[in-house]
Amino acid sequence: MSKPPILFATCPPGLEGVLDAELARHGFRSREIKPGGVHFRGSPLRANRLLATASRVLLPVARFKATDFDDLVAGASAVDWSPYGGVTPKVSAARSRLFHTGAVAERLGALLPAGDTALYCRLMHDRCTLQIDTSGEHxxxxxxxxxxxxxxxxxTLAAQILALAGWEPGVPLVDPCCGSGTFIIEAAVQAAGLAPGRLRSFACERWWRSELVPTGDAVPTILRGSDRSKAAVAAARHNAERAGVAVDLQVASARQVEAPAPTGLLVANPPYGRRAEDLATAWDELGALLAGPFAGWKAAILSPERGLARRLRREPETRYHLRNGGLNVDLLILPPA
Ligand SMILES: C[S@@+](CC[C@H](N)C(=O)[O-])C[C@H]1O[C@@H](n2cnc3c(N)ncnc32)[C@H](O)[C@@H]1O
Structure with a gap:
């Protein structure tokens, strides 16, 4: 059997180590961390289905020097495009003589068969990299x-946060501001040994052989989400049903939440932005949980500003700078009290 191709899984800057560890856990080899992602060898379909922390999986098809359009045309013409159907070029350029991204996209578009598969063309220091998007939607x-x-x-951010906090199946998990249930459902899918991408299709299915991605072992895990909004909990229940996982979801204000075990991980993306009074209440309630019933628990809290984080009444042992919905946020990892 021929070797599977070298792929590039992308992730937000700073999270390459988390992605690399996930790739290693799934047995992907020949890994090499680069800014913004990890190179590895494997099946694109398997990678897309299994990876919880990757943004996309790209297939590099060419890398060459390009200081003008003749170089670009020669480099792109050397690739056999027939397996991929048609492509739509998406170009980025920095510190390169070919800097006009619109003109580069136009030239590639005129040269290559047109279609739905995204082709990422990256020009950096006059080196051109062409990569086929094997994922399709993010x-x-x-x-x-x-x-x-x-x-x-x-x-993907929820899965990255769970990994940064060191959560793994078997560790009790509570989210007292669960909203539509993202943390709890992501964790439940992992605890059930299911592939995160098993419910959707990927661009590579147009040209890559179909294959079975086996289910892993299920690990019994306490997974509990609550929110004071009835509508949010109803949404979380529907989402969990569609994801095919069983989780414990309740309507409750954060201050009413009880610890279901002596230790575990409390994770939260508490409210921020509007209505200062509500915000202070939610963050104070979390602070009371961490000082009270959850004193023996580690916590991972996504915090948009230091003023709110002070209300948690525990000093973070680690602070990760992340982006959420276009905003800079800090992920605070708080050790047990
Ligand atoms: C930023 S949203 C969480 C979004 C969630 N991570 C998701 O992916 O859907 C914050 C949530 O906190 C809830 N909330 C606000 N104050 C609360 C409180 N005092 N107790 C419990 N939940 C609260 C809101 O109803 C909202 O659903």
Whole structure:
């Protein structure tokens, strides 16, 4: 059997280590961390179905020097495009003589068969890289979330946060501001040994052989989400049903939440932005949980500003700078009290 191709899984800057660890856990080899992602060898369909923390999986098809349009045309013409159907070029350029991204896209578009598969063309220091998008829609679209509450998290970000907090199946998990249930459902899918991408299709299915991605072992895990909004909990229930996982969801204000075990991970993306009074209440309630019933628990809290984080009454042991919905946010990892 011929070797599977070298692929490039992308992720937000700073999260390459998390993605690399996930690739290693699934047995993908020949891994090499690069800014913004990880190179590895494997089946694109398997990678798209299995990876919870990747944004996209790209297939590099050419890399060459390009200082003018003749170089670009020669480099792109050397690739056999027939397996991929048609492509739509998406160009980015930095520190290169070919800097006009619109003109580069036009030239590639005139040269290559047109179609739905995205072709990423990246020009950097006069080096051109051409990569086929094997994913199609961004990988946070798992296919189960059709209902959202207030400011839902991307599923990929939820999986990255769980990994940064060191959560793994078997560790009790509570989200007292669960909204549409993203953390709890992501964790439940992992605990059930299911592939995060099993409910959707991927661009590579147009040209890659279909294959079975086996289910992993299920690990019994306490997974509990609650929110004071009835509508949010109803949305979370529907989402969990569509994701095919059983989780414990309740309507409750954060201050009413009880710890279901002596230790575990409390994770939260508490409200921020509007209505200062409501915000202070929610963050104070979380602070009371962390000082009270959840004193023995580690916590991972997504915080948009230091003023609110002070209300948690625990000092973070680690602070990760992340982006959520176009905003800079800090992920605070708080050790047990
Ligand atoms: C930013 S949203 C969470 C979004 C969630 N991570 C998701 O992906 O859908 C914050 C949630 O906190 C809830 N909330 C606000 N104050 C609360 C409180 N005092 N107790 C419990 N939940 C609260 C809101 O109803 C909202 O659903």
């Amino acid at each position: 990988l946070h679209k798992r296919g189960w979330r059709t209902e959202t509450g207030q400011a839902p998290l991307r599923e």
